[in-house]
Amino acid sequence: MDFDIREIRDYYDSDLRDYDYDELVRIGISHDNADFMVSIGVPEEYDDFVFYGKDTIQKTLIEGIKFIKIGHYACHGILNSNGLYLKEGSDGLFTTSSLHDPPIYLLNKNFRTFFLFHLIKNELAMKMRQEDEYNTQKYARELRRLYDQIDPIPMKDVEGYWSHLIEDYETGL
Known part of the structure; x- marks a missing residue:
């Protein structure tokens, strides 16, 4: 199954954020992430994720490391939102959780992969349903297989966002 990352825009339910490539790079966002943010686009909101506009993106220091806060994740039922961060000068997309150590x-090796994971999640479910092959355990196995091929580090983190998402499908939650 081939995935064209531009198709992720079909799943956006809100307006795209307006970013300037040079401005993003100037504040420390990597060239690859800045390219994605400008060429593919980032919505104001996506599922439980909120992405900040250019005026609200902020630099911060976490455990002595420079990050750029680009949004937050507000999971249903959790009062405090978890930040979404790009590590200054690198591609990594990070998040926070009080349940995670550290x-x-x-979260993903870059912004593109984050949205690719979402695209795969949506497209795979649709394909399996169209072929009348969908069940949560089979879906979870295939998601895990595809995610492992693309970005294995988040899948090894048993307390991470993607591992928990797949675990929910495996257990039928």
Whole structure:
């Protein structure tokens, strides 16, 4: 199954953020992430994720490391939102969780992969349903296989966002 990352825009339910490539690079966002943010686009909101506009993106220091806060994740039922961060000068997309040790951890190797994971999740479910092959355990196995091929580090983090998402499908939650 081939995935064209531009198709992720079909799943956006809100307006795209307006970013300037040079401005993003100037504040420390990597060239690859800045390219994605400008060429593919980032929505204001996506599922439980909120992405900040150019005026609200902020630099911060976490455990002595420079990060750029580009949004947050507000999971249903959790009062405090978890930040979304790009590590200054590198590609990694990070998030925070009080349940994770350390509290900041790698969500995906870059912004493109984060949205690719979402595209795969949506497209795979649709394909399996169209072929009348969908069940949560089979879906979870295939998601895990595809995610492992593309970005294995988040899948090794048993307390991470993607591992928990797949675990929910495996257990039928």
